[in-house]
Amino acid sequence: MLAAFGRVAEVGFEGLRLRQVAEDVGIDHSTLHHHFATKQDLVLAVAEYATRQFWVLGEGPADPVRALRAHLAGLLRMLDERPELFAVTVELDLRARRDPAVAEAMARHQAGWREVLSAVLAAGNAAGAWRAPLDVAVTTELVIAVVKGVRLAPETAGAVFAQLEDALIGTRGEQS
Amino acid sequence: MLAAFGRVAEVGFEGLRLRQVAEDVGIDHSTLHHHFATKQDLVLAVAEYATRQFWVLGEGPADPVRALRAHLAGLLRMLDERPELFAVTVELDLRARRDPAVAEAMARHQAGWREVLSAVLAAGNAAGAWRAPLDVAVTTELVIAVVKGVRLAPETAGAVFAQLEDALIGTRGEQS
DNA sequence: TAGGCTCAACCAAGTGGTTGGTGGAGATGC
DNA sequence: GCATCTCCACCAACCACTTGGTTGAGCCTA
Incomplete structure (x- = not known):
């Protein structure tokens, strides 16, 4: 019964x-109750x-550069196809400030995300894939x-994602 | 009577x-009405x-690099001293999706911000202050x-702001 | 007298949540 | 086959309470 999600996205x-x-x-x-x-x-x-x-974004390519690009590309596609999903996420971030249960759910969510990103960035460091070695956490x-x-x-x-990639990866090549 | 602001920040x-x-x-x-x-x-x-x-952030130094740093430093100080202000901003961004009047207010706000930033970035381009010439709008x-x-x-x-500065400006110096 | 502030009392329209009960599907016993 | 029992999804009606907003009258200063 998570068509309720749609309502949150809307109102x-x-x-x-x-x-x-x-x-x-x-x-x-009353039936809802x-x-x-x-x-x-x-x-x-x-x-x-x-x-x-967001689980669909799972594992990416092994190559760090392509993994990062794939990660952002995946997010970009979701952002394009399901913008409401991200709006609800903002709503949840905000609500997490007052609702401990929501806060915990969001914390779990972000911990997973952070882990994926850190792994990619660390791998890139090890492979010298970035413009310069990066502070992974930051x-x-x-x-x-x-x-x-x-x-x-x-x-x-x-455009913003592309710029971010440019700033991290040194390559100035245009990708599809 | 903008102590109402405090309430928004809280709840x-x-x-x-x-x-x-x-x-x-x-x-x-009823008196409030x-x-x-x-x-x-x-x-x-x-x-x-x-x-x-956010008007207090007005003009910064003429030097683009220092202007950008000052801009982010100013935001950082505000973020530190008045975190509720930013939380309310998020709240407003969200509300702007449904409330045209709020949307317009936020649009004006962001237009000003965008203008300041663009000016600094463009000046930096002209002065060759960045690691590489930047697409100003993006x-x-x-x-x-x-x-x-x-x-x-x-x-x-x-830390994030510092990293961003590093990515845009080439210098790897640590500032206070 | 006039006008700006203030309040107490009130209102209609919801709000989340509860209660008692209906009807159908599936198991069980005979 | 048939009666029974249990579980489940469901609903109408209701409840206590809150909400934004209104009204009318008092107060104070000019």
């Missing part, structure tokens, strides 16, 4: 109404659904910041 | 209650107050994305 958590969600699914709002005891449970389910969507945060910062502006994402 | 727009705001100021909630006809007006006032806070978006992406994670901002 945000602020406008999330159990009755509306129930109607979307075609059931009574049968599946999610409380509104908080629904929110949490949305959070976990949303973060799970660069990870930089990449995350860029992605997060671009979530609500999908139009600019493509 | 977000989702939890913003006119009665609570009024109580903070020590007046009745005397100053802000509608809740929307209050929200808009908060939006304009919040964006106005790099502007990149910097904006980084700043936006770091709004909810002030701890990482310092």
Whole structure:
């Protein structure tokens, strides 16, 4: 019953109404309580659904440069095809400040992401793939910041990602 | 009466209650309506107050490198001293998706920011101050994305900004 | 007298959540 | 076959409470 996710994307958590969600699914709002005891449970389910969507980005190529490019390309495609997903992510980041349960879900999500990125960046260091050796931890945060910062502006994402790649990798080649 | 801002920072727009705001100021909630006809007006006032806070970042040094560093340093200090301000900004970005008035306010805000950044980056291009000539428009978006992406994670901002400077400026010197 | 602020009381429209009950599918016993 | 029982998804009605907003009257200063 995670069509509730759609509502969050549309009206945000602020406008999330159990009755509306129930109607979307075609059931009574009291029936909804049968599946999610409380509104908080629904929110949490949305959070976990949303973060799970990023699992598709799994492992990339072994080559660090191509792995980084693939990672960003994957995000870019998602950003293009499912912008609401990223909007909800912003919403969740914000909500995590007040809702410990959401905070924990998002922390898990980001820990995984951070791990993937760090691995790629460290591998690139080992292979001398970057313009210069990188501080893995900090660069990870930089990449995350860029992605997060671009979530609500999908139009600019493509160019920004390319620029970021340029800044990290030395190559100035244009890729498809 | 922009102590309402504090409430937004604390509970977000989702939890913003006119009665609570009024109580903070020590007046009745109906009196609040005397100053802000509608809740929307209050929200808009908060939006304009919040964006106005960034005016203090005005002009920087003439030298592009120092201007960029000063710009980021200024943001970093604000991020450190008034993290709520940035949290509210995120909240506003999100709200702008549904509220045209807020959207317009944020658009104005960002247009100004974009202008400042573009000017600095273009000046740096002219002076050959960067590691390599930059695409001004795209790099502007990149910097904006980084700043936006770091709004909810002030701890990482310092290192991330430094890394960004490193990537744009060629110098590898450590600054205070 | 007039005008700006203030409040108490009120209102309609929701809000999340609860309760008691209906009907159908599947298992069980005979 | 048939009655029974249990579980599950479901709903209508309801509840206590909150919300943004309105009204009318008082207060104070000019």
